[in-house]
Amino acid sequence: xxxxxxxxxxxxxxxxxxxxxxxxxxxxxxxxxxxxxxxxxxxxxxxxxxxxxxxxxxxxxxxxxxxxxxxxxxxxxxxxxxxxxxxxxxxxxxxxxxxxxxxxxxxxxxxxxxxxxxxxxxxxxxxxxxxxxxxxxxxxxxxxxxxxxxxxxxxxxxxxxxxxxxxxxxxxxxxxxxxxxxxxxxxxxxxxxxxxxxxxxxxxxxxxxxxxxxxxxxxxxxxxxxx
Numbered sequence: 128x129x130x131x132x133x134x135x136x137x138x139x140x141x142x143x144x145x146x147x148x149x150x151x152x153x154x155x156x157x158x159x160x161x162x163x164x165x166x167x168x169x170x171x172x173x174x175x176x177x178x179x180x181x182x183x184x185x186x187x188x189x190x191x192x193x194x195x196x197x198x199x200x201x202x203x204x205x206x207x208x209x210x211x212x213x214x215x216x217x218x219x220x221x222x223x224x225x226x227x228x229x230x231x232x233x234x235x236x237x238x239x240x241x242x243x244x245x246x247x248x249x250x251x252x253x254x255x256x257x258x259x260x261x262x263x264x265x266x267x268x269x270x271x272x273x274x275x276x277x278x279x280x281x282x283x284x285x286x287x288x289x290x291x292x293x294x295x296x297x298x299x300x301x302x303x304x305x306x307x308x309x310x311x312x313x314x315x316x317x318x319x320x321x322x323x324x325x326x327x328x329x330x331x332x333x334x335x336x337x338x339x340x341x342x343x344x345x346x347x348x349x350x351x352x353x354x
Contacts, residue, residue: 132167133303138265140167143225143252145272146178148293149216150186153332156318158271158293159219160311166300167269172225172251176213183209228254238282245277252288260287271296294337301341309345327351 132140142162149155149171162169187205217223227233228250241249252270259266270290272278280290291299301308316324326349334342334353346353 132165132267133300133307134167134269135265135267138263138267139259140267140269141255141259142167142169142269142271142296143248143255144169144171144175145248145270145274145278146175146182147273148271149175149179149213150182151336152186152212153315153329154293154336155216156315157297157312157329157333159216160314160318161297161300161308163219164307164311164314166304166307166311169220170223170225170251170255172228172247174247175251179213180206180209183212225251225255225258236286238279238286240279240282242274242277242279245274248272249278249283249288252283252290253286256287269296292337294333294339294341297333297338298340301344305344305348308341309348312345 132138134140144158148158159169161167184205187208228247233250233253234246236253237246237249248270252268256268259268268288270278270283270288271293272290273292275290275292278290283290297308312326312329316326316329326345330342330346330349330351330353342353345351
């Protein structure tokens, strides 16, 4: 049964996850643990899944360049890893799929300022908003993305959808329920065992993605030193 979510008093916070949120491993770990902690309801579409699979090789290639992993282009092992990771996302949130956003009646509502390549994301957000408002006028709908400009955040806000970076979303969750965010972050750390992960490493990852307020809060709470 759905419960009230911190960003939406009296309703549920729904968040459509763009591919650039699903792709970074540690960031997506945190996002899904926050969802499983009950802080928001995660959604995405099959088109976003396709983008995830298409861009996964770039993520691994960047990690290989930094020396973090080995990678060979078109490596079937890496393709299998991407499929397994996507399957984990889908198993974690069985009712994740947004559909019906490719209809002309929905696409016509997408603001003209939205980049052509991101219209499917904005349209999925509109369908999610329609769905949410059927049940509770207090429900809030977010699109989590690092592509605020292409998604025309100002125009989407006028339609009732907040387009926000994942870092800002996490920072806002800390402001309203730091205890549950802390529990989710510890789950993210605890689930990584090969090699073992630490709170400090997770804070470094969150800092890299721009969640500065979250890092400052938990650096103090956990006794970690950060500049």
